[in-house]
Amino acid sequence: MDSNRLDELLDLYLDGALSPQDKSELESILLSEPSARDQFWDHAKFHSSLRLYGEQASCKHESVEKLLAILLPSKDQPSAPIVSPTSGFPPPIITSIIFMLLLLVAGTLWFTNRPTVQPDQHADTEFSSDGSTTAAAESFVGIVIGQSSEANWAGTSRGLGHAIGHKQLKLEKGEATLQLDNGVEIQLRSPSELTMLSVDHGILHSGQLSARVPPEAIGFHIEAPGVNVVDLGTEFSLAIGESGAPQVHVFEGKVRAEIADEPSSVKELVTGETASFESGKVAVRFDEDDLGEFPKLAGDKDLPKTFGKLVFLRQAPQTLINGTYEHDSIMVFREQQDLALPEQLSVLRGVTNQRLSDEGDSVPEYVEIDAGTRVQSYLVHFDRVDARGGPGFTAEGTVRFKEPILGFIVKRKSLDRTDEIFRHPKTVYEQANTRPLEMRFVGRAHRSHDEVYLSDDGHELTMTLRGGNAVDQFRVLVAVEGQ
Amino acid sequence: MATQDEASNVQLLFVQNIFVLRGFVTALLPDFSQVDDVIQETFLTVTAKANDFEPGTNFQAWACTIARYKVLELTRRTNTNVVLLDAEVIEALCSTPLNNWNPESEMLAIEKCKETLAPQARRAIELRYEKAKQPPEIAKQMGWKVNAVNVALSRARRVLRDCVKRHLPDSNMNFQGGK
Numbered sequence: 001m002d003s004n005r006l007d008e009l010l011d012l013y014l015d016g017a018l019s020p021q022d023k024s025e026l027e028s029i030l031l032s033e034p035s036a037r038d039q040f041w042d043h044a045k046f047h048s049s050l051r052l053y054g055e056q057a058s059c060k061h062e063s064v065e066k067l068l069a070i071l072l073p074s075k076d077q078p079s080a081p082i083v084s085p086t087s088g089f090p091p092p093i094i095t096s097i098i099f100m101l102l103l104l105v106a107g108t109l110w111f112t113n114r115p116t117v118q119p120d121q122h123a124d125t126e127f128s129s130d131g132s133t134t135a136a137a138e139s140f141v142g143i144v145i146g147q148s149s150e151a152n153w154a155g156t157s158r159g160l161g162h163a164i165g166h167k168q169l170k171l172e173k174g175e176a177t178l179q180l181d182n183g184v185e186i187q188l189r190s191p192s193e194l195t196m197l198s199v200d201h202g203i204l205h206s207g208q209l210s211a212r213v214p215p216e217a218i219g220f221h222i223e224a225p226g227v228n229v230v231d232l233g234t235e236f237s238l239a240i241g242e243s244g245a246p247q248v249h250v251f252e253g254k255v256r257a258e259i260a261d262e263p264s265s266v267k268e269l270v271t272g273e274t275a276s277f278e279s280g281k282v283a284v285r286f287d288e289d290d291l292g293e294f295p296k297l298a299g300d301k302d303l304p305k306t307f308g309k310l311v312f313l314r315q316a317p318q319t320l321i322n323g324t325y326e327h328d329s330i331m332v333f334r335e336q337q338d339l340a341l342p343e344q345l346s347v348l349r350g351v352t353n354q355r356l357s358d359e360g361d362s363v364p365e366y367v368e369i370d371a372g373t374r375v376q377s378y379l380v381h382f383d384r385v386d387a388r389g390g391p392g393f394t395a396e397g398t399v400r401f402k403e404p405i406l407g408f409i410v411k412r413k414s415l416d417r418t419d420e421i422f423r424h425p426k427t428v429y430e431q432a433n434t435r436p437l438e439m440r441f442v443g444r445a446h447r448s449h450d451e452v453y454l455s456d457d458g459h460e461l462t463m464t465l466r467g468g469n470a471v472d473q474f475r476v477l478v479a480v481e482g483q
Numbered sequence: 484m485a486t487q488d489e490a491s492n493v494q495l496l497f498v499q500n501i502f503v504l505r506g507f508v509t510a511l512l513p514d515f516s517q518v519d520d521v522i523q524e525t526f527l528t529v530t531a532k533a534n535d536f537e538p539g540t541n542f543q544a545w546a547c548t549i550a551r552y553k554v555l556e557l558t559r560r561t562n563t564n565v566v567l568l569d570a571e572v573i574e575a576l577c578s579t580p581l582n583n584w585n586p587e588s589e590m591l592a593i594e595k596c597k598e599t600l601a602p603q604a605r606r607a608i609e610l611r612y613e614k615a616k617q618p619p620e621i622a623k624q625m626g627w628k629v630n631a632v633n634v635a636l637s638r639a640r641r642v643l644r645d646c647v648k649r650h651l652p653d654s655n656m657n658f659q660g661g662k
């Protein structure tokens with residue numbers, strides 16, 4: 001069974017877009033494969049959860065607990081049926097009320113009585129008292145997206161472009177920037193030891209870190225010897241020295257911090273405040289001279305924005321050889337910041353989606369970029385985990401550039417040829433002839449094709465890359481500011 | 484004719500299984516506005532036929548089959564052009580036991596994960612699931628082709644599922660591929 005094809009058919013089915021041929025194919029798969037029926041229900045349940053969420057997001061109901069008491073008989077008290085089977089169907093208005101209650105049971109309790117998501121619920125690992133973790137090694141929470149030139153990692157930590165799992169990270173020299181899957185960015189300054197239990201929850205055993213937490217990740221928290229910090233929408237720093245009290249500084253926003261096991265010590269700190277935490281004593285000060293003590297995350301407003309399973313590496317990686325990176329994210333990095341084209345180049349633009357091309361309206365559009373045009377170049381690289389063998393894996397993500405995208409280079413020969421023009425001097429490039437995307441119009445495409453969309457405004461690329469035994473790569477050329 | 488005890492029993496089972504039933508009917512009907520009508524009629528029929536249900540047997544499969552007939556009735560009555568799977572396929576699907584589905588946890592995770600979507604994808608998801616629009620209406624509203632909307636929805640759902648999976652490590656969702 002082609003799982004990706006089944007995914008595609010189920011998506012079409014859920015949106016009412018199955019053709020008669022697709023329907024026959026889907027039915028045949030569902031009848032013959034028990035695992036396909038499980039996959040059907042996975043999709044159907046998630047589709048329904050999305051609808052329940054959508055209903056609640058668009059229409060918040062009043063609390064219904066008191067109505068539930070009427071609807072649901074208690075365990076020790078038998079009750080009459082809501083609708084008597086002997087009394088015929090009730091009037092429509094009554095049944096409507098009954099079903100409003102039923103649907104409230106099904107779909108609205110979470111809004112009126114929603115549980116707080118505890119970060120620990122997200123952790124799929126056990127943290128023992130000696131600081132070791134027993135998480136599955138293949139479970140990842142983020143990627144190292146940048147590091148200083150002198151950065152040196154110890155133990156199993158592997159640095160730029162590599163995954164962050166639940167194992168303890170040890171940064172012996174330099175600084176590094178981590179991006180977690182919930183969008184949190186962490187700047188780690190050596191010597192530091194950090195364990196991420198989940199995307200929401202980490203333990204800083206020693207050293208210094210700063211964290212920038214986007215609104216959707218509020219609640220992110222870091223434990224450290226002697227202090228716990230919970231983000232309330234902010235950029236903050238935490239420093240644990242070999243001696244002396246732990247320090248918390250807020251660059252922007254607000255955090256809640258407390259001495260571990262001393263609830264009365266809890267303090268809310270706001271922009272510019274620094275607090276030191278010692279048993280029984282919290283000292284808060286406001287002193288700009290403190291700033292140099294804490295690692296500072298670089299500004300990101302001019303960097304490409306990424307969404308989904310796609311990360312932007314702040315530096316070019318050392319190597320792009322197949323099998324180097326053990327995670328399942330697409331990576332993008334800048335090769336050249338401002339380069340005048342030595343020759344005219346033909347690049348691809350427009351829709352590159354195989355499904356759309358069935359309608360005959362997605363003939364790829366090639367455009368010429370004149371010699372001398374100044375461009376930035378970026379390389380997209382996808383090398384999924386466990387690439388040798390096993391089922392395919394799909395990653396989807398979007399990258400948005402500040403300047404307009406001029407086009408992208410997909411074909412192998414064009415990629416190879418333009419490597420010489422755009423390659424980053426410190427990166428070893430993959431040379432295998434299987435490196436380009438598999439798309440209908442750039443070679444022999446099959447059902448596991450890759451897709452790349454260019455948005456109407458020309459600034460955003462959305463891609464679906466299906467990992468196989470080879471890497472997937474393509475090059476994106478972007479205008480230079482002011483060009 | 485079902486007794487009051489039998490009716491109470493199936494109604495309680497109905498409430499206990501309502502997420503699954505609603506998920507099933509939602510999967511059958513692209514037009515979300517019809518889902519509650521079908522659930523309502525299924526409930527009434529389940530109540531009326533309560534004496535047909537043998538306690539201890541698979542309530543989900545039984546109610547699911549009734550719901551499917553209600554979908555068929557509705558589509559005939561309203562002349563809706565819905566592509567329904569064959570009865571044999573529905574029967575096979577209804578016999579598949581569903582365990583450990585926790586929509587509440589999924590909804591909480593969806594709330595967080597929605598923020599990770601690109602703006603256009605988020606818009607498409609909001610129109611589909613919050614505004615209950617079907618792809619042709621979404622296409623008009625966003626100035627896209629219908630196929631582009633289908634692709635965008637498919638892609639956005641996958642991103643959300645992956646994200647929800649990360650938030651729910653014990654999730655029962657069986658994603659394909661993976662790490």
